[in-house]
Amino acid sequence: MIGRSPRWAVYIMAVVGFIWIIPIIGIVVMSIRPMSETMLGWWRLDEVSFTLSAWKRVWGEYELGxxxxxxxxxxxxxxxxxxxxxxxxxxxxxxxxxxxxxxxxxxxxxxxxxxxxxxxxxxxxxxxxxxxxxxxxxxxxxxxxxxxxxxxxxxxxxxxxxxxxxxxxxxxxxxxxxxxxxxxxxxxxxxxxxxxxxxxxxxxxxxxxxxxxxxxxxxxxxxxxxxxxxxxxxxxxxxxxxxxxxxxxxxxxxxxxxxxxxxxxxxxxxxxx
The missing domain is CATH 1.10.3720.10 (MetI-like)
Structure with missing residues (x-):
């Protein structure tokens, strides 16, 4: 019978996984927030607004199709x-x-x-x-x-x-x-x-x-x-x-x-x- 993993190993893997996805979260946030709000860091919450202007600009200026x-x-x-x-x-x-x-x-x-x-x-x-x-x-x-x-x-x-x-x-x-x-x-x-x-x-x-x-x-x-x-x-x-x-x-x-x-x-x- 296979024993259960120790709880500390689960906690360590959870922390490593969270650190691993932080850059991914940052990329997603930067793509939907104005540059004026993310210039000093995408994690700043002084002003929070969402826009799809970056997506529209990329699709409009570059032949992505x-x-x-x-x-x-x-x-x-x-x-x-x-x-x-x-x-x-x-x-x-x-x-x-x-x-x-x-x-x-x-x-x-x-x-x-x-x-x-x-x-x-x-x-x-x-x-x-x-x-x-x-x-x-x-x-x-x-x-x-x-x-x-x-x-x-x-x-x-x-x-x-x-x-x-x-x-x-x-x-x-x-x-x-x-x-x-x-x-x-x-x-x-x-x-x-x-x-x-x-x-x-x-x-x-x-x-x-x-x-x-x-x-x-x-x-x-x-x-x-x-x-x-x-x-x-x-x-x-x-x-x-x-x-x-x-x-x-x-x-x-x-x-x-x-x-x-x-x-x-x-x-x-x-x-x-």
């Missing part, structure tokens, strides 16, 4: 491609035998230590020579390629505990590598695949550097809303609105798929009951 669609397209394509290619690559590295398998895996895993800033200039020159500047592929390809390091590592760790008896049974039944992957491994590896998809979506939705460098039109939300800052006016109310708009969709996606995300750490085998 096109930016939202561009962000959804970039994040969606990158996430789907990663979820399709990662389990196949992890399966090949774990179960199949081919030349230079270990060397290729080491090269891919070592991409963990490669900063994103190192590749932006060589990529820019490559895309410029190929005429791919302001092409969605110039952003999607690095999104998918840079995610292979951690995504293959995550799914391959899951396959470490995958019952090899199922693989051997499928081979006895006449299944080839592709059939074994489709009918045995893939249906039982949905938890790590969903985890990879959520992490990839969160990263690509909030990414700023690559779209800012390689795209000229159809800019995503992070790039458009980064221009909210004025040259002389801090525009804290507009920044608060931009932060809420940018983070709302990833928050909803995580809340919807959090069960699949958490299940990745609870599955110990690939067998079905």
């Amino acid at each position: 096109n930016a939202f669609w561009s962000t959804a397209r970039l994040a969606g394509i990158s996430t789907v491609l990663t979820m399709l290619m990662t389990p196949a690559a992890a399966y090949a590295f774990h179960f199949l035998k081919f030349r230079f398998r270990r060397l290729l895996l080491i090269i891919i895993i070592n991409a963990f230590v490669l900063p994103q800033q190192v590749v932006i200039i060589p990529l820019f020159r490559l895309w410029r020579d190929l005429g791919m500047i302001d092409n969605i592929a110039a952003v999607v390809i690095p999104y998918v390629g840079m995610s292979f390091a951690w995504s293959i590592f995550l799914v391959k760790n899951f396959l470490e505990d995958f019952p090899k008896e199922l693989i051997e049974a499928s081979r006895i039944d006449g299944c080839g590598p592709i059939s074994t992957f489709r009918h045995v491994v893939l249906p039982n590896a949905l938890s790590p695949i969903f985890a990879v998809g959520i992490l990839q979506f969160l990263w690509t939705w909030n990414a700023l550097l690559l779209p800012m460098l390689y795209l000229r039109n159809d800019l995503p939300l992070p790039v458009v809303l980064a221009s909210v800052s004025g040259s002389y006016d801090p525009n804290w109310d507009l920044k608060a609105v931009a932060a809420i708009i940018t983070t709302s969709v990833p928050l909803v996606i995580f809340m919807i798929f959090q069960r699949q995300f958490a299940a990745g750490s609870q599955v110990n085998s690939g067998g079905k009951e």
Whole structure:
């Protein structure tokens, strides 16, 4: 029988949780109060009034509709491609035998230590020579390629505990590598695949550097809303609105798929009951 948590632990977690949400409360308050009331601190209650002028200004001055669609397209394509290619690559590295398998895996895993800033200039020159500047592929390809390091590592760790008896049974039944992957491994590896998809979506939705460098039109939300800052006016109310708009969709996606995300750490085998 699992014992109850001590009361002091609950109090500590409550305090930590409250401290964690204080900045979120501040952002929401700044987005619905005039700048004249929050200049010296959003927590001040000398004068309290509410307005949606910041929201109206952001929606009126910035093309958020096109930016939202561009962000959804970039994040969606990158996430789907990663979820399709990662389990196949992890399966090949774990179960199949081919030349230079270990060397290729080491090269891919070592991409963990490669900063994103190192590749932006060589990529820019490559895309410029190929005429791919302001092409969605110039952003999607690095999104998918840079995610292979951690995504293959995550799914391959899951396959470490995958019952090899199922693989051997499928081979006895006449299944080839592709059939074994489709009918045995893939249906039982949905938890790590969903985890990879959520992490990839969160990263690509909030990414700023690559779209800012390689795209000229159809800019995503992070790039458009980064221009909210004025040259002389801090525009804290507009920044608060931009932060809420940018983070709302990833928050909803995580809340919807959090069960699949958490299940990745609870599955110990690939067998079905």
